[in-house]
Amino acid sequence: MTTKLLRGEGLGHHFPGAPFLFRGLDVTLEPGEITGLCGPSGSGKSTLLSLLAGWVTPVEGRIERIGVHRTGWVFQNPYGVPARTALDHVCLPLLAAGRTRAQARERAREVLATFQLDRSERQPFRELSGGEAQRLMLARAVCAAPDLLLVDEPTAQLDITTAATVNRTLGAVAQEGTIVVIATHDPHTRAACTRVVDLAVGVS
Ligand SMILES: Nc1ncnc2c1ncn2[C@@H]1O[C@H](COP(=O)(O)OP(=O)(O)OP(=O)(O)O)[C@@H](O)[C@H]1O
Known part of the structure; x- marks a missing residue:
């Protein structure tokens, strides 16, 4: 398997005029893992996804990408x-x-x-x-075989059985060599993650 790695060091971010959502965050993301970004509404889960995607530059810290070329993003609201x-x-x-x-x-x-x-x-x-x-x-x-798959609340609209199937499928996608990151509130999805980054509200 080609080496793929996404590493964030000392990540901190806030929007203009607002307090930091998170600071001093270190994350290492690898294929085979599902990383869950967990925390209450407004804690910065989607913002951290944007940083990992490279869409937003962090106010503090840096992100290193090795072998990560194609990024897939599944938004919270489906658009078709x-x-x-x-x-x-x-x-x-x-x-x-x-x-x-x-x-x-x-x-x-x-x-x-x-x-x-x-x-x-x-x-x-x-x-x-x-x-x-x-x-x-x-x-x-998944069809586009991304190196990095970012998913915002994949199970929010699903019943528990279907959600379990989706979580298993995302596990298989990770095993096939994709770095999978999920922002979630769902405790079952959290439990399906192989590592969890907990975000809290009100980091200063
Ligand atoms: N582009 C932006 N400009 C200013 N503030 C923003 C912007 N995007 C997000 N925010 C604010 O940053 C905070 C974190 O938002 P974010 O969407 O990352 O939270 P979240 O944890 O994903 O929330 P939820 O679980 O409700 O989706 C919120 O207070 C939000 O209003």
Whole structure:
């Protein structure tokens, strides 16, 4: 397996005019692990995801990336094209990566099945339930084989059984060589993480 590593040292961040959300945070993220970013609402979980993605530069500290080129982000709220099917959504990154239409469909169907969406493949996005749409976003991100997968509240809209399946699937994705980071409130998802970064509100 190619070496992949994301290391944050002494990370601190705040928005202009606001107090620090966190300071002096050290994190080391590796494939095979699911790292949970846990903490109450407003503690800075999504902000830390943005730092790890490289979208936001930390006010303090530095982030080192080794072998991390492709980043996938699954947002808290699923966004899709209302009239396009679930299968279309997952095929898109595969077609963009140069797969033929037949190859893209075959791979997309495999990944849809791992997220229990095989029966929804022909449904347009607008007809999917909130939980199905959320799992579709995960399937689309996983299909693109990212080095780093950042997921914001993946199980917020799911029942406990479906959430457990999603957590297991993310564990398998991590085992296949992706660095997986999840921001979550859900104690079951927290328990499925192999390491946890706890954020508190009101760090000064
Ligand atoms: N672009 C921004 N500009 C100013 N303040 C921001 C910005 N983004 C987030 N914040 C503030 O930073 C704090 C942390 O937000 P963040 O979304 O990281 O928290 P969170 O832990 O992910 O919350 P939740 O669990 O509710 O999603 C909040 O008080 C939020 O209002």
